[in-house]
Amino acid sequence: MSDCPLLPVVGGDLLVPTVMGSEVRYTNLDYAASAPALEVVAEHVVRVLPLYASVHRGAGYASQVSTSVYESARVIVGDFVGARPGDEVIFTRNTTDSLNLLASIVPGETVFLDIEHHANLLPWVEKGGRVVVSADTIEQTLLRVDEELARRPAALLTVTGASNVTGETLPLRQLANIAHRYGTRLAVDAAQLLPHRRVNLQLQGIDYLAFSGHKAYAPFGAGVLVGRTDWLDAGPAYLRGGGAVTSVSVEKTEWRTGPSRHEAGSPNVVGVAALARAIQALDQLDETEWTAHEAGLRQRLVDGFDQLPEVRVHRIFSDSTDPVGVVSFTVDGVDSRLLATYLSAEWGIGVRDGKFCAHPLLRRLGITEPALRASFGLGSTDLDADRLIEAVTAFLRVGPTWNYDLVDGHWEVRDDTRPRPEWAPELAATVGFYGCAA
Template sequence: MSTADCPLLPVIGGDLQVPLVDGSETRYVNLDYAASSPALDVVARHVTEVLPLYASVHRGAGYASQISTAAYEHARRVVGDFVGARQDDLVIFTRNTTDSINLLASIVPGETVVLDIEHHANLLPWVNANARVVKAADTLEETLKRVDAELAARPAALLAVTGASNVTGETLPLRRLATIAHRHGTRLAVDGAQLVPHRRVSIAFDGVDYLAFSGHKTYAPFGSGVLVGRRDWLDFGEPYLRGGGAVTQVSLESTTWRTGPARHEAGSPNVIGVAALARAIQELAALDISAWEAHERALRERLVAGIGGLPGVRIHSIFPDATDAVGVVSFSVDGVDSRLLATALSAEAGIGVRDGKFCAHPLLERLGITGPAVRASFGVGSRLSDVELLIAELSRFLEHGPRWTYELVGGHWVALDDARPRPDWAPELDADQGFYGCAA
């Protein structure tokens, strides 16, 4: 049996049974890891272990507070070690990648250069501030030359790039980008939201100055994020959050702000989320790197081969010369509404994929995608059978159409006479509720 036939690590919901519109049940096939990955089993167990000892950190004399403080601060070392941080780098805990990048954007002492292929989280904080946008070329090599030329013509304080595209999975050569940036006196920041859950990263080795990523994409969906990087800007930039814990002295006339992580972590932090993230990272760190990459490569190659040969299917990519991609594959089908396809896959086969523009509107426009696309993504909890089912169901849909009847309501397809049961704590939404993402 191929190692891709089994998950690398067990996840919560890996054997979840969900209802279908025809009244039957099936195992839920989660192919939406790029949005939010499931929690690892060991992470859920760890949270249960930590909760009885949860208390306010840093300022409590009680036993539980002391234990929580130790867990919170130990997590910084776990995170820093995992991403290859330098000895004097800071590890700052935030809500998510978006929060981390907004924090960084608030302290950069000068202009920032970004590419037009970014997720909105690594685009909007910059274009709404002091930034220049470089349009990616038709090839990765030519794009690197454009970045080099832009910084040579006018150096910037920071170059901000994605580590791996949340649309196509393609990775960028971080070490080469760092070399280009540093040659012009520019620092490199990396949106690692899609990279860190799929690849081992060493910011010291690659020369990355700042790295941001999220717990909810790294098998710890408990509301934590991270910014790791050089301390000088972080120590002297304006505090991102102003409140208790970020200060050493306060009067009505003046305030003395702390340096280090505390400067940007005012208020009561997400201790449980941080503990969960540290435990997930420990589990990922224990994986054999070659087995990890081989598992994901097998799934991706089978998916691309399986759907790439179906009539009308277009798999999207940015650069023909990209040499590596993580477990994210987006595609469109000629003449098929991606929203209907995603709805039918869920309602009829229990397959969860993402449809929309994936919070990367400029990139989809560049790729010539005028409407929503479909994205399948996977990770350490995925199986080859998940991919095979998607291929089979997509093939059947293209040949025969949907099995059920659907209606377009408020811009979203819904199954008519849908009697699937729902838990009391998650009642059905109205047509205009809950859909305010990046689909339009």
């Protein structure tokens, strides 16, 4: 049972209005998109802000403190993910940024799977990478990867650690063994894995690891790429500007090596400080309790959906056994976009609807229209899973109690009565929705 959150998060007791005029506790089931800040992270940011200053370039007291906070974060992150001696920890904007940085320095071909998030697919497609079409089982998929690398070795094999669509995880140690057999390095998109599971580069044989602070309870705009130094030092500077150089003239530029080579400009000191504090909190968790917390929540939701014949829970592999707290589903004959709008307006439940920036995977699963995704985290409880089951059951048995209109491909609440905070303006009609719904 998960009657209490494993760690308290900001907004854990948030009350939101419904269209019926009541207020309910917000049921946040969208951790896979962006996790709320841990309370300890928010408190740390408040402590850091008065001493925020430019790093690496100032003799002032605040600058010296900020520099120490920023650089010590590399050690905290590196230790947490089991970085090897000499590995570089580079701070970026997010996982997408980290993977694009990696794509810019890989000295050769890349092999990737068709189940990837677009962040770990589009950079490699643009570079002419080779795709391995996943099989119905993990075992057969590993065999296909082995066969592809045996046919022609590549510089890099890049895979997701945990699917952002189904939560299913891949056996990273086995993939590393396959890759290394052919002189290929392994990169892991850990955006969905690291907030839910321990990751260790040395034990799992990972050469490069990318993840985001905003999915790891530090939503302040920082990401990470950790990995082997040689490619990072030999590749072109990812950002060209102040801090990345040792000498500049109009004729010649001498670039630094190390993390500064790719971190030009003023870095996100507050975001990095927040991420480091989140990592420290994750590091203090009991691994067994952490895994059991999310496994119980996920199974509770899946078991509830199993009682609803109209609900289809999606999975990639028939032999997967260790998914993280992510569940994607569709409901027979129901527009997922309408159901998501109903859940928000009448129940105060936040889920994700769309194709989750994984279009090839959804096509592989036979999903042609937007789906729904519920995702759990450290702040989730059994009540969250139960409330979603109750709300979907009510939709199927009774239907919505409010009216909704389909406008330009999006469902809107007719005569929406819900007040917004005075500091949050209404969404202008000219503002589009940027996601992966189509």
